[in-house]
Amino acid sequence: MKTIYFVIPCYNEEEVLKETAKRLEEKMESLMENKKISENSRIVFIDDGSKDSTWSIIEELNKLDEKFSGIKLSRNRGHQNALLAGLMTVKEKCDAAISLDADLQDDINVVDKFIDRFIDGCEIVYGVRSDRKMDTIFKRTTAQGFYRVMKVLGVDIVYNHADYRLMSKRSLDELENFKEVNLFLRGIVPLIGFKSDIVLYERNERYAGESKYPLKKMLLFAFEGITSFSVKPIRIVLGVGIVMFLSSLVALIYSLVVWILGKTVHGWTTLVSSVWMLGGLQLLGMGIIGEYIGKIYMESKGRPKFIVEKFINK
Incomplete structure (x- = not known):
């Protein structure tokens, strides 16, 4: 059996954490009873610098049941860094790790299929939304637009996949070799390669609390993904510059012709030509x-992506 x-x-996540723990514990016990996972399997919560009682709840869960573990980061580092911190901390203790959000929107009933695919030889299994019925028209449109833009820009990401996935220890070892500080795991994980598969699921409504990804954060996240995996935006600016420069030459010829014909105001030719040029x-x-700066910037900082303050794991 796999751990x-x-x-x-x-x-x-204080409003939802206890319910999340309850449902995950029930799911884990079911998997253990069906001999799909070993009794050494764990549920690990990563506290990403929460300002409420999230960490206290995690500590309480750990004291009540050894199946619950907790990782406390020294400060808020963002969802992607917190997720990476969890994966890198546990990768030596398990055969595979399944990442999911704490809001219970990811359907944990498909975990069995994740594990089946893993046992069949897949190193990475992606949870993919079968539809977006739960989204507003605006969110659905912007999300689909984001995936299309990423594809046009040459970024290899799995359509309608967030961060609900299974990764084997082997793939986690390879993930550790990616050193970029500005993380976009949805783009990094497909670069690992290895045998992979998808599992379709329907996304649920959030059990409680508010989304941690309002419009502003979603736009920043999308921009992070685009700038981390493609230099095409810079090349578009370069292309615009070339077009503008060639247009300025046309404008220069036109303004000279108008000047020669005496159909212009004194100084107009020089002004227009200089502005366009x-x-x-x-x-x-x-x-x-x-x-050049775009490529240097992505590699130059070299700051730690996260700092683990505590790891409680019986």
Whole structure:
């Protein structure tokens, strides 16, 4: 039997955490009874610098039942870093880790299929939403638009997949080799390769509390994904600069013709030509410089992605 760790990042989840723990415990006990996972399997909550009683609840759960473990980060590092902290902390203790959100929107009933695919030889199993009926029209439209834009920009991500996935210890070992500080795991994990599969599921309504991803955060997250995996936006700026520069040459010829024909105001030719020419040259220069800065910036900081303050695991 395989040892499976459930890895759940948490930020201010006091309203939902006990119910999440209850449902996951029931699911884990069912898996153990059916001999799908070993008794060494655990449920690991990662406290991402919460300001409420999230960590106190995690400590309480750990005291009541050894199936619950907790990781406390030294400060808030964001969902992706908290998730990575959990995966890297537990990878030596399990055969595979299943990551999911704490809000109970991910359907834990499909975990059996995750494990079946893993036993059949898949190193990575992606949870993919079968539909977006629960989303508002705005969120559905923007989410689908995001996946299309990412595909156009050449980023290899799984359509309608968030961070509900199973990763084997082997794939977690390879994930550790990715050193970028600006994390976008939905883009990084497919780069690992290895045999993978998808499991379809329907997303539930949030049990309690508020979403930790309002519109502003979703837009920033999307921008992070685009800038972390593609330099095409910079190349678009470069292309615009080239077009503007060529347009300025056309405008220069036109303004000279108008000047020769005597159909212009004194000084107009010089003004128009200089504005178009300088604007094109500036965008061209910014595009070329940005091509290099964009690549350097992603690798230069080298700051730690997370700092684990405590790890409670019986």
